[in-house]
Amino acid sequence: MSIATPNGFQLDNSGKRVVVDPITRIEGHLRIEVNVDANNVIRNAVSTGTMWRGLEVILRGRDPRDAWAFVQRICGVCTGVHALASVRAVENALKIEIPENANTIRNIMHLTLYAQDHLVHFYHLHALDWVDVVSALSADPKATSELAQSISPWPMSSPGYFRDLQNRLKKFVESGQLGPFRNGYWGHPAYKLPPEANLMAVAHYLEALDFQKEIVKIQTIFGGKNPHPNWLVGGVPSPINMNAAGAVSAINMERLNMVSRIIDRTIEFIDQVYIPDLIAIAGFYKDWAAIGGGLSSKYLMSYGDLPIKANDYSPGNLMLPRGAIIDGNLSEVQDIDLDALDQVQEYVTHSWYKYDDEQKGLHPFDGETVPNFDIGGAKGTKTRIEAVDESAKYSWVKSPRWKGHAMEVGPLARYVIGYVKGIPEFKEPTDMVLQKLGGAPVTALFSTLGRTAARGLECSWAAHKLKDEFNKLIASIRAGDTATANMDNFEPSTWPKSARGHGFVEAPRGALCHWIDIEDKKIKNYQCVVPTTWNASPRDPAGKIGAYEAALLDTPMHDPEQPLEILRTIHSFDPCLACATHVLDMEGNEVTSVKVR
């Protein structure tokens, strides 16, 4: 049956149904089902989150100062983003101001994640969609060396280096034990890179695996460990002591030198390896600049982040741009109000939860979460689902909407918003990439390739901003300010009887906000609406489809049994399902409806 969605897409579920579950190389558990027509073009797409943990239910009644640690465990891949949103929400509710150094150190922690997370996404979660590992075996190491040296001054590029690597790879492949490369789609006609580019990319896959662990040491210095470093309501836990006894236990000259050195190496790696690889690989996949656009040409949103000065979260003080684009109107970036009850709302018509009135959406401050695992007319049984029924409930992810619109969030949204606002640091690199891809128009951004390119540009942007923020920290310390925490209102005895607040963050995957309600020194209610909830959203009562579902439509598949094309587009969003699938009952009711044995 063919239907038109209110947000401008045509769905037809009459063709062959293809199920891909699990979608691998993501965080968490995601299932994608599509219908293809006689020409193997995707005509219907269904996105299903297949896990729920109920973390916000667990938060109820706990100390608000502890919340960051709980919600940080929403996700260990984008580690820290939920902790940051949480401390901001608590500070917003209790009107706690943090010192300038704490803001700068938080920015450094957050930018460190951007650099590491985007890098790992490109090489370890996304590259194998474009890079044929087996083809690398037939590369000429000398030609590979020439290719590498033609695109970058990166020193690890000799013929001998690539020959050694190829030999190790050969031995590995010939053993028959392919490990994580087992059953991959090697030899698939959609792989377009020549063997030399494949060998170079495999080399950088391994180098990036080694290098990413260096980047996160910045979080270890300030937060004590990674993944899951420590945060603090009111500032940061690491004190500064530059010139007195005991400095060896604090942020001191040696620690700062280590941070500085890591930042320099990070800039070098991203600009000499990631960016040249991205541009070289994209050059072979220009057709993907016309595939996978989905909502991106019409509905994009970013909350903005990285405050320049502490405690000011207004758009003009944020390094990452804030705003929403709707109906494809690029000439107007709209303001966002996260406390307005009619802006961010969540629907559960097609999610495994229950509302009294499922035609309505609820703002997080009014939200409800009662699990309701009803699979409708799905093929199979509740414990053996063969194909979901998208006309019924079909996902553990809710459907968030902004002023009723399904929105795409993430690096592409930020870059487009920065671009149309005319901010040079977003516009100029974007124009550079478009020009390197043969003078592609701006509309080429609205695609699978555009999403992947924006992430790469943002990774480089973040690495350079790290340097700026580091310099800001040094300047502040030199000016005599060593404060890192404001403990004036840390003790619950100083708090009002009740307080409410929100904390927003632009996570690497997109717009994230936590809402907290505090009463009698305890968390009364807590709610998160996270990036992948926006992007992986199922349909809403009006039938509007979310970003994943929209982006898959009209994609031609070479062979539906080998779902490489689906992986390319879904991975371009960098899904994080553990983030997407945990919700809270703000009213505190009906947790007991969950059967507990």
Place this chain on the structure above:
Amino acid sequence: MGRQETFYELIRRQGISRRNFLKFCSLSAASLGLAPHFAGKIAHAMETKPRVPVLWLHGLECTCCTESFIRSAHPLAKDVILSMVSLDYDDTIMAAAGHQAEQAIADVMRDYKGQYILAVEGNPPLGNDGTFCIPGGRPFVEKLKEVAADAAAVIAWGSCASWGCVQAAKPNPTTAVPIHKVIKDKPIIKVPGCPPIAEVMTGVITYYVTFGELPALDRQGRPLMFYGQRVHDKCYRRGHFDAGQFSEKFDDFGARAGYCLYKVGCRGPTTYNACSTTRWNEGVSFPIGSGHGCLGCSEPDFWDNGPFYERLETFPQFGAEMSADRIGATAAAIVGVGIAAHAGITALRQAKVKPNKPVAADERVV
């Protein structure tokens, strides 16, 4: 055509004698509850079969264990993956998806029956017939039991698989349980922590590959070498604890001078882990080293042992209601009895926070 080194060749190259190798095979057979003649079969498999296949499954989790694993500096994660084991299934990094991915599990279970390692990150929710986690369209708990049935051994990565962790904190809305509640007939090595330290994770794997035996475990199934002592025992700030020098609040004089963080909530005195010695991210730091108290993330039910910024109010072994101020003054004098007394803290503390739940004797370190 080249040939991959077998497990036997690998451990011989690492200096293990054939005699010790055969001894390992006997011990493996015994630990798996197999008759003695199976030792020969295991030896044969190890000599002729290549790297040990690992199936790494994800239940309810946040992937921090995988992220930690790839931070390993010695050995590098890539060397573990390319040379030591055969990581045939791990949905976070594997190339294949959908039924090609699921086929990898079926193939390994068929070709390496009784010889592969099952590594579990996260845990199964039992509530609502297991439908809170349904990768592949069916409850994770079923997949877990199936894959465990023919595994040689099971590794419980992190606090989720070992103890339940955050989703099992009260009120545990999905009835998430640690894996030993559903896998009862296999040796399980618990490697707790949220996440575990990267080098502890790869250390456990390389111990097995290098010495040809499972590491020594405590009564709760944790490797003694990494979990045999408390963070507090080897903390470099221990001298300040003993001297009664504490940070009273964040960013005060004591915090800047590196004093003990006990009064701002540090759980180091009740936490068994290698953080204060092995440290994190190639030894760069650990939570206390960067100014925040230990959260106790490798301990059972640590989420319900808060609020995190309130001190552990008493140390029972030092006498009734003794506070840190007095401990500081007296600790040096009684350091000799410390070791025996310390061992009891964790059990007592847990008994205190879970008054309604009987503590099984075999589940607690005493």
